[in-house]
Amino acid sequence: MRIVVIVLLVVLVxxxxxxxxxxxxxxxxDRWHVMPDDVTDRDLEGGAxxxxxxxxxxxxxxxEIITDTPRTTVLAGSVEEGMxxxxxxxxxxxxxxxxxxxQSGGKIRLYGRLRFGKSDLGVNAKRVDGWLNRFRQG
Structure with a gap:
């Protein structure tokens, strides 16, 4: 019984x-504020x-739409910088x-991805698509 308690405590810690x-x-x-050259409309295992x-x-x-999203902050860049x-x-x-x-010319490219794990279960695609739906409405 004592070993079980110790194992549970270790797992908890x-x-x-x-x-x-x-x-x-x-x-x-420097790691995350990057845009790949090959951005196309596609879902990825860990992003979109x-x-x-x-x-x-x-x-x-x-x-404005993105910064209105709960728990979302700017890591780097600005509208003036274009990224x-x-x-x-x-x-x-x-x-x-x-x-x-x-934004480059009249196009906006978006690249959403997770940091931890391999699959985001479609969360990034859903979030990005929600932003774009609001963008198209407004």
Whole structure:
């Protein structure tokens, strides 16, 4: 019985440690504030990519929509720079997802991806598509 209690305590300490790490691990802009050259409309195992027509001022409009999303902050970039990377954290565990948005000419490219794990279960695609639906309505 004593060994079972010790094992459970070790598991609990590891779980709490992992939860704390997920919330406090630094986000390096040099690693996450990047846009791949091959962005096309597609879902990835751990994220999603989209390309949309935006027109003048599109990035500024989309920025307002994105920053209105709960638990979402700017990691790097700005509308003036033409590229912004956002961090959106999950509600319960605080897992970070990164979305980089870039406007080039009349097109906006979005690249959303997870940081931890291999599959995001479609969360990034759903979030990005929700932003784009609001963008198209407005």
């Amino acid at each position: 590891l779980a709490v440690g992992l939860a704390v790490y997920v919330r406090v691990a630094p986000s390096d802009p 990519m989209r390309v949309v027509d935006a027109g003048e001022g599109g990035l500024a409009r989309l920025h 912004i990377t956002y961090v959106t954290r999950s509600k319960v565990f605080g897992f970070p997802d990164y979305t980089t948005v870039q």
